[in-house]
Amino acid sequence: DLTLTLVNHDHVRLAWSAVAGEDSARIYRSTSPLPGDFSRYDETAEDFYEDRHQGADPQNFFYLVRAANACGQEGP
Numbered sequence: 001d002l003t004l005t006l007v008n009h010d011h012v013r014l015a016w017s018a019v020a021g022e023d024s025a026r027i028y029r030s031t032s033p034l035p036g037d038f039s040r041y042d043e044t045a046e047d048f049y050e051d052r053h054q055g056a057d058p059q060n061f062f063y064l065v066r067a068a069n070a071c072g073q074e075g076p
């Protein structure tokens with residue numbers, strides 16, 4: 001479950017529920033909703049991420065978050 005919130009009309013905040021065995025979360029972003037168009041954007045050890053200064057950008061972005069374990073293996 002991924003929730004997006006606009007913070008102060010400037011940041012896009014993504015939040016999700018932790019997954020068992022999750023060491024980090026990899027953030028993927030795209031300007032298209034097509035699965036093959038996403039590219040890895042960032043990584044965090046938190047259960048949230050703020051894409052700073054993107055809330056005021058007129059460009060639409062699509063996000064995907066995948067859990068990764070300590071060995072770097074990602075979930076679906």
